[in-house]
Amino acid sequence: MKTLGYAILGLLAQESLSGYDLTQLMKGRVGNFWSARHSQIYPELARLEDGGYVTHRVVEQRERPDKKVYEITAEGLSALREWVTQPPPPNVPRDELVLKAYSVWLADPEKAARLFREEALRHKEQLAHYEEMRTWMERERGEDVRRADSPWFAGYAALRRGIIYERGYEEWCNWVADQLEKYMHP
């Protein structure tokens, strides 16, 4: 099974969801470090069902189209449990902005400085958003978010990764912009 399958199982392990629900979640939460469009999710759900990792039931709704709510099976749970402790393949993060920084010495320094300040701002905003979520989680869910055996730990751990990531990213963008501005008017 591929990574996307485990991403979906990870969400279904917490609550039963429809393909549409999963699509929404894959833009936030887990989606901060894994994303997928509905065109990937629906076929993957079919494959997971084929493999016996999930089942679905059709839920009829008034005033809305019917939906298929997917539930993780015992096999799905044990496969997920196994996967979690297997070492992941070495990860090479792909980041176009670092690539741009690599060639920034060729560019117009003012334009480039503007770009990196804007990016710094974007990451600062994302960081603020994450910090808000963290405060909310800690207040609403209490000490459970830090309990590694609680389902609340899932989102909290991912969130902490996001906070560290965004903090570092903002810092780096501003450093690049600083260097650019330092040599802008010599």
Place this chain on the structure above:
Amino acid sequence: MKTLGYAILGLLAQESLSGYDLTQLMKGRVGNFWSARHSQIYPELARLEDGGYVTHRVVEQRERPDKKVYEITAEGLSALREWVTQPPPPNVPRDELVLKAYSVWLADPEKAARLFREEALRHKEQLAHYEEMRTWMERERGEDVRRADSPWFAGYAALRRGIIYERGYEEWCNWVADQLEKYMHP
């Protein structure tokens, strides 16, 4: 043109290289935030030459197979210069380990703690390696590494991103492992 094309142009803007050289570099340096195999690089070089962004000359070698050394053209340089200051599309980092952390509450805490400590160690080692490179760069190349209009800035900026990234990653892995161990023997 796609991102890989600009990654290659970014390297060729500093020095002329063969496809094989580029393949080696795409495992390190720029490769820390962008990677590609030779099976992607050779066809892309052909496309770049088709578009007039690079040219090549065959260099005959004794005791080794002949090679094609690629050089960036004026068009290539100006395309690269333009691209650098264009805002990149929003980047969703994909990280399987964060996904695993998301489902870690289901796993055996001892196995999981071991995994996250190992990962922390890997990132600590990578960090040490980057720090070494940074010291070397600062000593060998002097103040130029901080000059945003110097070609030495390229690798130095990417390196600084790597250092911040690895520091943050190690910190997070250890935090996850701490939580796991805290509730291991209750």
Place this chain on the structure above:
DNA sequence: GCGCTATATGTAAATACTGACATATACTAC
């Protein structure tokens, strides 16, 4: 001589992912 590694360049098949096409219900704002 034989296997291993490094250098050197390519192609082809398979997989993963994105973007566009396709359809249907029903509420809301104009």
Place this chain on the structure above:
DNA sequence: GTAGTATATGTCAGTATTTACATATAGCGC
């Protein structure tokens, strides 16, 4: 009424990337 948005589920074509296949030179150790 009608245009837009949210809910809901799918497929398909194209792009990006990985893995495997394919070939050739030449040094090194056994």
